[in-house]
Amino acid sequence: MLETSARLLEVLSLLQIRRDWTSAELASRLGVSARTVRADIVRLRSLGYLVDARPGVSGGYRLAAGSALPPLLLDDDEAVAVAVGLAAAATGRLGVEETSLTALAKLEQVLPAHLRHRVDAVRQATSVVPGAESRLDLSVLGAVSSAIRGHERLRFGYTKPGGAEEPRHVEPQRLVSWGPFWYLLAWDLQRDDWRVFRVDRMAPRAPTGARFRPRLILEKDVVAFVVGRVAAGARTHHARVLVHAPAAVVAAMIVPLPVDVQAVDETTCIVEVSADDPRRAALWLAQLDADIEVIEGDELAESFRELASRFGRASSARRATGHASDGQRRSIPPRA
Incomplete structure (x- = not known):
C-alpha cells in the first residue's frame, strides 16, 4: 500500500511538471507496466484530480484545471525558490504582501530543516540597495502570521x-x-x-x-481602526493638500507616511497627510512631480517655503569655482 501511495504522488508530480505524458513514458519513468499506469490514473481521478486522457498512439494523459488546487509537489530547489520568492513579495509593494506572507508561513512550517537552512542562507547572502531594504525580520512576521x-x-x-x-x-x-x-x-x-x-x-x-x-x-473595520490609531497616536502634524495628479497615480507611490487620497476629478486629488515632522511630509509630496496647493496646514506650508529657499541656494551656489554662498572661498576636494 505504501508503494502504491508513493507511486501515486510520483505520477501527480510528473503530471505537474509537463503538460502531456504518454502511457509508455509514464511507465518508463515509474518502472511499471502501462496497465499499472492506467490503474494509477483511475485512482487519482477517484481522489478528485481531473486527469484527461487522449486516445491513440500519440495520445496520453494531462492534468486538467479543476475546481480545487491539487497539492503541489516540489523538489528541494523548487521549494527553496518558492520560499525566497514569497519572502521578497511579502515585503514588496505588489499588492500581494498578505497572501504571500500566509503562503510563506504554510511553506516554512513543513520545510525540512536542511531546506530552511538553505532559505536562510539565501537571505543572509543577499544584499539590497541601501534605503530599499526591509526593516522587518521575516521570521517575526512569520511567527505572528502563524499565531x-x-x-x-x-x-x-x-x-x-x-x-x-x-x-x-x-x-x-x-x-x-x-x-x-x-x-x-x-x-x-x-x-x-x-x-x-x-x-x-x-x-x-x-x-x-x-x-x-x-x-x-469586519475587514473594513480592521483597516479603519489601524489607520486611525496610528495616525492619532504618533502623528502631531496634519495637513490637506490639492495635488494636480490623478488619485491612482498618487496612491501608487511608495508612502512612508499615513496618507488618505481622495479623487476630485480625473486629474486632481486631495491628500490628507500626517507626520511627526512637517518637513518629512513636504519632502515626500515634492517627489510626486506634480503641482501642489496647501489647503490646510501652516507647518507644511512653512516647510515648503524653507525647502524652496534651500533649493534656491543650492542651484545658485558656484561650487565649480569654490565659492560658498556666503562669499567665503572654500576648498573643494577634486572628484575621485
Whole structure:
C-alpha cells in the first residue's frame, strides 16, 4: 500500500511538471507496466484530480484545471525558490504582501530543516540597495502570521518609541500592511482592549500553545481602526493638500507616511497627510512631480517655503569655482 501511495504522488508530480505524458513514458519513468499506469490514473481521478486522457498512439494523459488546487509537489530547489520568492513579495509593494506572507508561513512550517537552512542562507547572502531594504525580520512576521492562523495567544517584547521594551500578551487578530510598515491588530490581555503594534518593534517569545476564540471584527473595520490609531497616536502634524495628479497615480507611490487620497476629478486629488515632522511630509509630496496647493496646514506650508529657499541656494551656489554662498572661498576636494 505504501508503494502504491508513493507511486501515486510520483505520477501527480510528473503530471505537474509537463503538460502531456504518454502511457509508455509514464511507465518508463515509474518502472511499471502501462496497465499499472492506467490503474494509477483511475485512482487519482477517484481522489478528485481531473486527469484527461487522449486516445491513440500519440495520445496520453494531462492534468486538467479543476475546481480545487491539487497539492503541489516540489523538489528541494523548487521549494527553496518558492520560499525566497514569497519572502521578497511579502515585503514588496505588489499588492500581494498578505497572501504571500500566509503562503510563506504554510511553506516554512513543513520545510525540512536542511531546506530552511538553505532559505536562510539565501537571505543572509543577499544584499539590497541601501534605503530599499526591509526593516522587518521575516521570521517575526512569520511567527505572528502563524499565531493568527492558528488562533494562538502571542507573547512578545515590544520596543516603545522611547527605546524601552515591555512584555506584552495578546490575542493576535489581523496584520495590516501600510507603507513600509506592518501593523498587528490584537486584543491586549493585560489592558483588556484593542491595541495596534508595529511588527518591526516586536520580539516574539516561545509560543505557549494557548488558543483563543477570535473576536468578530469586519475587514473594513480592521483597516479603519489601524489607520486611525496610528495616525492619532504618533502623528502631531496634519495637513490637506490639492495635488494636480490623478488619485491612482498618487496612491501608487511608495508612502512612508499615513496618507488618505481622495479623487476630485480625473486629474486632481486631495491628500490628507500626517507626520511627526512637517518637513518629512513636504519632502515626500515634492517627489510626486506634480503641482501642489496647501489647503490646510501652516507647518507644511512653512516647510515648503524653507525647502524652496534651500533649493534656491543650492542651484545658485558656484561650487565649480569654490565659492560658498556666503562669499567665503572654500576648498573643494577634486572628484575621485
